[in-house]
Amino acid sequence: MTMLDLSPRPTTTERLTQLPVAIIGSGPVGLAAAAELTERDIDFVVLEAGSMIAASIRLWGHIRLFTPWRHLIDPAAARLLENAGWTTPDQDATPTGLEFVQQYLEPLASLGEIASRIQLDTRVVAVSRERMDRTRSAGRAAMPFLLRTQRTDGAVEEFTARSVIDASGTYATPNPLGSSGLPPIGSDAVADRILHALPDVLGADRARFVGRHTTVVGAGHSAANTLIALTQLAEQEPDTRVTWLIRNASAVRVTSSSNDQLSARARLGSHVDNLAAEGRIELIDGFEISSVAPDGAAISLRGTRNGTPARHDTDLVVNATGFRPDLDILREIRLDLDDVVEAPRLLAPLIDPNMHSCGTVEPHGFRELTHPDPGFFLVGMKSYGRAPTFLLATGYEQVRSIAAWLAGDMLAATKVQLTLPATGVCSTNLTIENSCCS
Structure with a gap:
């Protein structure tokens, strides 16, 4: 040291x-x-x-x-x-x-x-x-x-x-979409179809999402906020589709915890759990992104899912990887x-x-x-x-x-002192990414 x-x-x-x-x-x-x-x-x-x-x-x-x-x-x-x-x-x-x-x-x-x-x-x-x-x-x-x-x-x-x-x-400075920690091959060609975390889905950015298929990549609270907003938009605009793509077997970072003293965060996790269980969010787990490519006006994510070559096509991607x-x-x-x-x-x-x-x-x-x-x-x-x-x-x-x-x-x-609320599950030994919001 x-x-x-x-x-x-x-x-x-x-x-x-x-x-x-x-x-x-x-x-x-x-x-x-x-x-x-x-x-x-x-x-x-x-x-x-x-x-x-x-x-x-x-x-x-x-x-x-x-x-x-x-x-x-x-x-x-x-x-x-x-x-x-x-x-x-x-x-x-x-x-x-x-x-x-x-x-x-x-x-x-x-x-x-x-x-x-x-x-x-x-x-x-x-x-x-x-x-x-x-x-x-x-x-x-x-x-x-x-x-x-x-x-x-x-x-x-x-x-x-x-x-x-x-x-x-x-x-x-968001983390790249690539599971390697690097931008996926081909990112520059589809940069206009990859959005920063936490877009204003129901407000200023609404028109961009209406009637389109949006895939949110990430397992943190930033992803959860965007997924909830997208499902609310889908209720108003039925042609709007929502997919949640994560690289782990489960989204343990966002799942609810009865030990969380920040009740708003616990509710956030519970809400996303329920939306996925009800099928209002399509959940794709175990997906490792290695490259991206244009697919007409849309975008194709390519890599592996649980070790097998895989491809996922969508109109827009929200990068909520931390x-x-x-x-x-x-x-x-x-x-x-x-x-x-x-x-x-x-x-x-x-x-x-x-x-x-x-x-x-x-x-x-x-x-x-x-x-x-x-x-x-x-x-x-x-x-x-x-x-x-x-x-x-x-x-x-x-x-x-x-x-x-x-x-x-x-x-x-x-003489440093710090009293923080108990937070339940907010991290995992499978991945590292920052979450929102404090």
Whole structure:
């Protein structure tokens, strides 16, 4: 195992103390980091690729979360908001993604001490150390981080920072359809027939699905949400067909569990179980995709089913196979990642889906998230790599600990506490994919 620098705080120089902490992403964990740093009077900048805060969540804003408000609000953010006159939503209600943004994230991002530090339309395309590629060691920890960004107008800029908190998430980088982890052969020729996870089936994207045969690939909660919406559409438009294709013998990740304290998630699994049992969803299991090809205006999925060559024809495919972190922008940063799930090496055993459900994750903070480049952190969904079902409360505790560490408050940084609802079955040792929604 790589030896990690677990000193109370990064090497401090006069220049570093004058630089802000760079937060990549303005989703819930990125904004929670901003709130935690605000309370500790540490300067920061939030770099957001989208034209609005929480751009990724807005893409699936029609989906209702399975976690109630009581587990969705960061404590530091709540304190700042309440001081500004904000009223906490009904703690037992479960919002949609858009309600989550409008009722919580937008008010938080609008607070004066945070709003002035958010830069929209600013995509981080690379992170390094100033004048240091990853091979140079002498004096490395004393050099500020360098973030290269590209704005939507094409302008390229560079920022320096004392520390980097990467909360950019994984929604923009889905896992490929291929069972090998690679895009199936022929993908480019049918890209217009393969949709991202969580399309708005009953709303903005409705016309695309009416009267067509849609196959949802994946065994997680993202797949379940889309399957339910498609069956509702089929009730209204009888020529609409729905197929669920999975590579395992059963969809254990979505099946219901009486042990799940998140009742909305348990109902989600039960609903899909019933739809499949009633024949309203055609279930194809044991299908391993290796190639795809156009079939007129439709698409043909080819591979094996239970070891035998197989083919499945459909009009559209929804890729709900989960997500993975974009690590390309971090090529010049010294990372210490687990070989399997691509999470920080000290965190990986705590979230390994072969050993843990998402409700049995142990509390963890800056120590488990530290990399050989001190002061750089992956947080939130991205910190989980390819492990499934990240819960927001986990990310909030991560950034609370990191903010305390940056402030030199080692007592608070090391005293990590995390209470998660029991979650029943949300992982399997047969496959690894992220699920939605926290």
